[in-house]
Amino acid sequence: MELQKNLERIILIELLVPLTLFIFGAYHGVMQVMYQSGVIRATSFAGIDYYQGLTAHGVINAIVLTTFFAVALGAAVVSYELKSRVSIAGATLALILMLLGAVMAAAMIFMGKASVLYTFYPPLMAHPLFYVGLALFIVGSWVPFWTWIPVYIRWRKENPGRKTPMGVVGIFATFIVWQLATLPVAFEVLAQLLPWSLGWTPGVNVMLSRTLFWFFGHPLVYFWLLPTYVLYYTMLPNLAGGKLFSDFAGRFTFMTLILLSCPLGLHHQFADPGISTSSKGFQGVLTLMVAIPSLLTAFTLAASLELAARGRGGKGLFGWWKNLPYFDPQVWLFPYLFCGLVIFLFGGITGIVNASYSMNNVVHNTAWIPAHFHLTVGGPVFLGILGGSLLLITGLLKKPVVSRTMALTVPYVWMVGTFVFSSGFFLGGLRGEPRRTNLGLTYMNPASPSYRPDWWLATHMGLLGGCIMGLAVLLYFIVLVRSLAAAPDAALAQAPFSLPTSKPYHDEDIAAVQNFTPWVAAAVLLCVVSYYAPVRDIVKNGITTAPGFRPDNPAAVSTAH
């Protein structure tokens, strides 16, 4: 079927605007490894301060790009899979709010008024418009989901007894998690940070802010991951030439991620004061539970690939690995998803280290952490966004993907880059190298008393890996621009818009994973159980409020009017 024309336009804007902003985000990714390895020994380069660029890198890549992609993919999947029209008014309102918010926040960052990183921890204080921008962006991203709910309810009434399409299950899981997770951070931004940055309140309870932020911050990583899971569960088996091994595994994974996304953000605060070890321990146990859907996903996707490979003539216990379309230009999307999975294997294992309670003492806030999340959000998620965007953009414009060999090279180059980069950062982290620090000025400067020669190898592996990642991004943009410039394909123009959706091999009918309501109710309940004690401790222990500070001045911002 064809999508609504206006919806197609909105989806294209939602994909192309953040990809354009991403040029800056990626640029400062490469710049960062230069500063950190001491290639650049300065506070700023080409007019952008290190921490200003770092803020842009985090906000653009981890929030703006990922959220726009989720909204765009969601609109395409819901409309295509349910064969239904969705609200154009809702989609337009969302687009306007999100664009306005993103532009506002980006403007403050580029004007140097919001060098507070993407975690924007108080009492570092940004310009009020930065917080307004974030709030508009988040609220805007809620709107499309609200308009999809009645569409889905109508579909269920009109299709009694039919299973919800897997893609729709995944997209709804994505936005249920997002809705639940963003409420506390919206409260933090609107009730705490915005009035405080305007000088209306003298101080902010920083522990409460951090806790609200991480209630959002951890499910944020599942919000990044879930759209990629949609691609894995609905498209990967088909691209490999086979079927999804188990329909149940996909539904079970999406439902358990609804349950286990929010009530475990405290594992980012294991090192924080003011929260009891019992609260931290409880959420630590919940965190490890996420390994169950993750390992089941690993099994199911590997089984689906094996099924496909054997269908293509693969033989032997391990020999079938050779029979997958790693370099087939016809399925250029396959390596984006496949390489993402390979990277994610290591992202998952190192994530278990972070989550393992006392082991976190060794790695908390060191370079180990960015090493880990460049193998998750920087691995499967990012490659899913690149591949998915190229698929949607060319599919909607009815244009061919030009330079397919280059297109399928991108994920392999990226994979090599992330492995080199992250190996270096893991090594540095274990040696106490701090994350997000302009190391070149001090720790990687032989002239400084703080010089740490034992971090040389780590930072220079980061430099090499980061440059390879930069090369992959460059190749991607060559493919994207050439494809955009290509003439629409006459044959493609005849065919209706379609997504390469897989069929299930084992199509189990298990009622427990077919209905969202009990899972959402359980998730809300678990959040209350999980967060009641730490929030009570923070409020009861009478933690004092803090005045604001600008990043360049050790004296507090005067809030007197």
Place this chain on the structure above:
Amino acid sequence: MAINVLERRALMGAIAFVAVSLGLIAYATWGLGINVPTCIPLGTKPFDQASVTKHDGKNYEVHFVARMWAFEPAVLRVPTGSTLDIYAVTKDVTHGFLIAGTNVNLMLVPGAVANGRVHFSKPGIYNIVCHEYCGKGHQAMNAQIEVSDQIADYSVEGIPASAGLKLLDEKGCLACHTVDGSARIGPTFKGAWGTTLHLADGSTRTFDAALFEQKIHDPTAFAVTGYPPVMPPIPLTDDEIKQIEAYLEGLQN
């Protein structure tokens, strides 16, 4: 319809993996005694002055103060085999506190006190790095703990004294007067404020602001019994006099 048998095994395997991991974490926490920081229900305001207190043997309680962009103390030297109970606070934004090579990894959050314990069984230099972005000078924010076989007791650098004490030092006052109760050419300042002084001319006067200011402006006006009248004129501004008086007043007990 039941789920596939291979899939059921994979699910069981995943559950077993989680169970084993949790068992290992429990062993690390209770068996090896490695835990994460917890609440310190102080109920009082966090301290704002760095300090080191020696308890018994080689047990020290160290109060670290973090600020943009330094730790106080900047250098702490302790003998090998010392155990440090560390309490740390921030005076401004959120800072990080990682002693590399140990299990002490803390966030210093405004309004709360962070706590950790570390035992140094091997000599060496242990670097403390601020690992949370705290503004433009973040990359220069670090400190050191030097653990050595060669020393018997602790020493520190980088705990700034109060302004008054700093002035007494800079203006040379401490050449003749001490702040620890011991005697030099002149009387000690310790516990002197508010007491009655016996002067060389036989009279008695209270050590107060009026007496102190008279002595500064006219050093030969009077002398305390038992001490030679050798005090030189000391050029001090009114502000500086006030700062020293505030410090001396605090030295009463």
